[in-house]
Amino acid sequence: MHVDLYVCIIIAVVCAVVAGVICFIWGTEHRKKTAEYTIGSAEQEAKRIVSDAIKTAEAKKKEAILEGKDEIHRQRTEVERELNERRKEVQRQERRIQQKEETLDKKMEALEAKEEVLNNKHKQVEERLAEADALKKSQFDMLEKISGFTMEQAKEYLLNSLDNELTHEKAVKLMEFEQQTREEAEKAAREIISTAIQRCAADHVAEATISVVPLPNDEMKGRIIGREGRNIRAIETMTGVDLIIDDTPEAITLSCFEPVRREVARIALEHLIADGRIHPARIEETIEKARREVDATIKQEGERAVLEAGINGIHPELVKLLGRLRYRTSYGQNVLNHSLEVSYLAGMMASELGIDPSVARRAGLLHDIGKALDHEIEGSHVDIGVEVARKYKENDAVIHAIQAHHGDVEAKSIAACLVQAADAISAARPGARRENVENYIKRLEKLEELASSFEGVEQCFAIQAGREIRIMVKPEAVNDDQMVLLARQICKKIESDLEYPGQIKVNIIRESRAIEYAK
Structure with a gap:
């Protein structure tokens, strides 16, 4: 029973396999027929498309050929037209060139004719020049006979006459030019200087440094001299000042070229006379105190001068040197007051001229700074002032004005010229100076x-x-x-x-x- 079952299963499987093979073979045949049919249809379609494409290409080819022929015809027409125009232009140029050649030929003929005329005239001129030279020579010979002068003598006579005439003309022109320039310059300078002088208020008589010390009585002379002259020697040694005690009643004269030392001695002597105690120890103490007073006064006077002149940024050492000018005189004129006057005048004239007055005022205040040291350093006060200004880094314009204020070098700036003028005004005004x-x-x-x-x-x-x-x-x-x-x-x-x-x-x-x- 089990065997029959297995047989039945095998038969069933075999039948299924056979059926599958039959179905596969039938399907393959069917697909083959279908594919052959489809391929046949595609070939027909392709033939049709190719036929249509050939027809379309033929049509486009004919159209392109027609268009090409039209384009060739058009370009040929344009080229022919351009060639015609160029041919006409060439013909016109040829006619123009021909006309110019004809014109040039005519001009050449005219020039040849003129050249011939000029050659003839040149020959005539040469002949006339020869005649003129001969006539000139005969006239010179006749003039020499008439005047009695040779040609060289006549030339010398004429040159002398011309020289005299030129001297006269030169003098007249020079006088006219100088007169006009002087009038214009003097008018402008007079207005500027007069304005500056009117605005500058200065003492009529400048203060002079006093070198005479009054005494309460003549007995004080003996006390100042001291036992065996020890007091007067102490004073002279410590101050460097000579005390002149003579028959002048109730007065002692101080003699020293250095004004600051003379001022220290004067103050110390006045303090000793007022105190009444005069001996070497007291003298040394009083002189040291007087020296401090003078130093303080120098500093105050320098600061006052800088403040009154309206200047800032001056080195402190220059301020002290300005203060020393308080005790320096020139022809009886106080140098510090003179420097302030020059600063005011130079600044005011600079303002009148429309330029910056600060440099002029600064240069005017410092122009005589060398006089504060001219008793200690060799050289003129101008050279000393230039060296001091350079040492303390003053600007070049101020240094040049100091160097040029006495004309040692040529003034090359307006500030230097103004300082020169202001210095002359301050020194030459009535009552400013005295001269022996x-x-x-x-x-x-x-x-x-x-x-x-x-x-x-x-x-x-x-x-x-x-x-x-x-x-x-x-x-x-x-x-x-x-x-x-x-x-x-x-x-x-x-x-x-x-x-x-x-x-x-x-x-x-x-x-x-x-x-x-x-x-």
């Missing part, structure tokens, strides 16, 4: 001697305290035109050789007289 008779006479004699050194000067006289010199010239040696040149030369010589306050007027007088006597 000996120096005054020497200055006048030197001025007259300088003027007499010029050729043609007969006499000269310095008048108005040396502010004018009148010069009498020989009329046969100096004519009217040469007077102008002579006056200018004398002015140049005075400016270069002499030192003087203010200005000097050179007045030249030429007088011709004819004298006869009726008998």
Whole structure:
């Protein structure tokens, strides 16, 4: 029974496998027929598409050929038109060139004709020049016979005449130009300087350093001298000042070139006289106290001067040197007051000219700073002032103004010129300075001697305290035109050789007289 079951199962499986194989074979055949049918349809479709494409390509080919033919025809037309235009342009250029050639030929013919005419005229000119030279030579020969001069003598005569005429014209022009320039410059300078002077309030007589100490009585002289002169020796040794005790009643004279030491001695001596105790120990103490007082006064005076001048940024050592000028005089004029005056005047003139007044005021205040040290250092106060200003880092404009304020170097800035003018104004104003008779006479004699050194000067006289010199010239040696040149030369010589306050007027007088006597 079990065997039958297995047989049945096997038969069933075999039947299933057979059925599957039959079905696979039938399906494969069916797909093959279907594929063959589909391929046949696709080939027909492809043939149709290719046929349509060929037809379309043929149509487009015909269209492209037609378009190409049209484009070729159009381009050919344009090229032919452009060639025609260029051919016409070439023809026009040829005609123009032909016309120019004809014109040039005509001009060449005209130029040849003119050249021939010019050659003829040139020949005529040469012939006439030869005739003129011959005529000129004959005229020169005739002129030499008539005048009695050779050609060289005549040239010399004409040159001398021309030189005299030119001298006259030069003198006239120079006088006119100088007069005009002087009038314009003097007018502007007078207005600026007068304005500055009016605005500057200064003492009429400058203060001078006092070197005489009054005594309450003549007995005080003996106490100051001391036993065997020990007191006076102590004072002179500690201060460096000479005490002159003579027959002058109730007074002692202090002699010293250094004004600060003289001031220390004066203050110390006044304190000793007031105290009454005069002995070497007390003298040393009093002198040291007086020295501190003078140092404090120097500092205060320097700060006051800087404050009054309206200047800032000055080195403290320069401030102290300014204070030392309080005890320095020049021709009786206090140097610190003079420096302040110069600072005011220079600043005001700078303001009138429309420039910055600060540099002018600074240079004016410091222009005589060298006088504070000229008793201690060799050299002029100008050189000392320049060195001190450089040492304490003053700016170049101030240093140049200090260097140029006495004309040692040429003033190259407006500030330097203003300091020169302000210095002259402050020194030359009435009552500012005094001058001893000996120096005054020497200055006048030197001025007259300088003027007499010029050729043609007969006499000269310095008048108005040396502010004018009148010069009498020989009329046969100096004519009217040469007077102008002579006056200018004398002015140049005075400016270069002499030192003087203010200005000097050179007045030249030429007088011709004819004298006869009726008998």
